[in-house]
Amino acid sequence: EMQLDESGGGLVKPGESLTISCAASGFTFTIAWLSWVRQAPGKGLEWVGRVRSKSHGGTPDYAAPVRDRFTISRDDSKNTVYLHLNSLKTEDTAVYFCTAEGYGYGYHAVDIWGRGTMVTVSS
Amino acid sequence: QSALTQPASVSGSPGQSITISCTGTSSDVGGYEYVSWYQQHPGRAPKLIIYEVSNRPSGASNRFSGSKSGNTASLTISGLQAEDEANYYCSSYRSNSALVFGGGTKVTLV
Numbered sequence: 001e002m003q004l005d006e007s008g009g010g011l012v013k014p015g016e017s018l019t020i021s022c023a024a025s026g027f028t029f030t031i032a033w034l035s036w037v038r039q040a041p042g043k044g045l046e047w048v049g050r051v052r053s054k055s056h057g058g059t060p061d062y063a064a065p066v067r068d069r070f071t072i073s074r075d076d077s078k079n080t081v082y083l084h085l086n087s088l089k090t091e092d093t094a095v096y097f098c099t100a101e102g103y104g105y106g107y108h109a110v111d112i113w114g115r116g117t118m119v120t121v122s123s
Numbered sequence: 124q125s126a127l128t129q130p131a132s133v134s135g136s137p138g139q140s141i142t143i144s145c146t147g148t149s150s151d152v153g154g155y156e157y158v159s160w161y162q163q164h165p166g167r168a169p170k171l172i173i174y175e176v177s178n179r180p181s182g183a184s185n186r187f188s189g190s191k192s193g194n195t196a197s198l199t200i201s202g203l204q205a206e207d208e209a210n211y212y213c214s215s216y217r218s219n220s221a222l223v224f225g226g227g228t229k230v231t232l233v
Contacts, residue, residue, distance in 0.1 A: 035222065044126070044227040045161070045169065045212050061220045097168060101222070108157040108216040109174035116168060 002026040002112050004098045009117030017086045020117055022098030024079045027112070030054065034074060034081040035101040035110060038094035046094075048072075050101055051081065066092075088121045095119075127152065127213055127225035134231040140201040143228045145213030146194060151223055153194035157216035160189055160198045163227075164209045173198060200230070208232055 008020035024032070035050035049062035051072045060072045071084040081098060096119055100112035128146040135141040145152065145160075152158055160173035171180050173189040176196065186201045196215070200207055213225040 037224075044210075045163075045214075045224040046126075047214070047222040047224060050222070063221060105171060105180045106157070106159075106175040106178065108155075108214075108222055109159040109171055109180075110161070110169070110214065110222075111171045111174070111180065113168040113170070 002100075002103075004100065004112055004114035006096065006098045006114045006117035009096065009119045011120045011122065012088055013123050014088060014090055014121055016088055016121075017084070018088065018119060019082055019084045020096055020119065022081045022083075022114060024081070024100075027100070027103060029079040030076045032103050032112075033101045034072070035099045036072060036083050037097045037099055037110065037113075038092075039097070039116070040091075040094040043094075048083070048096070085119065088119075090121050093119060093121045127215060127223055129211075129213060129225035129228045131226070132229045132231060134233045135200075135203045136233055137203055137205070139203050140199060141203060141230065143198045143200075143211055143213075143230070145196040145198070145215075145225045147196075147215055147223070148194055150219075151215040151217040152191065152196050154218060155216045156191075158189070158191060158196040159214045160187070160196075161212045161214070162209050163212065169212065203232060205232060 036048040069087045074081045095116040097116045098114040099110045105111045161169040163169040172183045177189040
């Protein structure tokens with residue numbers, strides 16, 4: 001079974017940093033493009049960013065609201081992708097889903113989803 | 124970056140068909156065949172139900188169908204059932220390499 005398991009969410013204060021992790025299993029991690037999608041309480045889905053597979057350069061893309069504050073990295077030896085959240089704001093409060101984009105079903109379709117981890121930014 | 128535009132809610136009776144629209148621009152929906160649709164039940168992760176405008180992944184009900192005309196994509200749910208009550212989101216690839224989602228549509232059976 002293809003699976004993504006997030007960990008590391010929690011409560012932090014505005015301006016602080018946090019790193020959340022996502023461990024993958026059941027599929028070929030090295031060829032996957034990994035994306036993060038977040039959902040604020042009671043709100044819709046928002047794409048945060050992605051990291052391409054190494055064979056496609058391993059480069060990241062980010063959504064404008066997080067571009068200068070968040071960083072996505074991957075460790076193919078551990079089948080793990082990370083989201084480093086810096087200079088956190090209250091509006092970053094959300095469930096953060098780890099996902100695979102375009103793995104099995106076409107380009108840019110988010111076809112594997114983790115259960116999500118909650119990040120709360122509050123003083 | 125603006126989200127794609129979806130109606131906030133759509134309702135229908137059991138057995139009916141409903142259609143949810145997703146309007147973007149020529150830089151996203153209109154410019155690429157990379158429109159997807161997701162179903163999300165409360166407290167659950169979203170599930171892919173349509174990819175590349177009109178294709179269904181394995182396991183998705185054949186009552187879901189997708190289409191696109193110009194800058195607007197559509198999801199049709201035929202033979203509405205109780206289990207279809209959920210939130211539905213569209214997404215599209217955008218020319219700046221981003222992925223953009225719609226604001227979501229709540230489907231209710233009446």
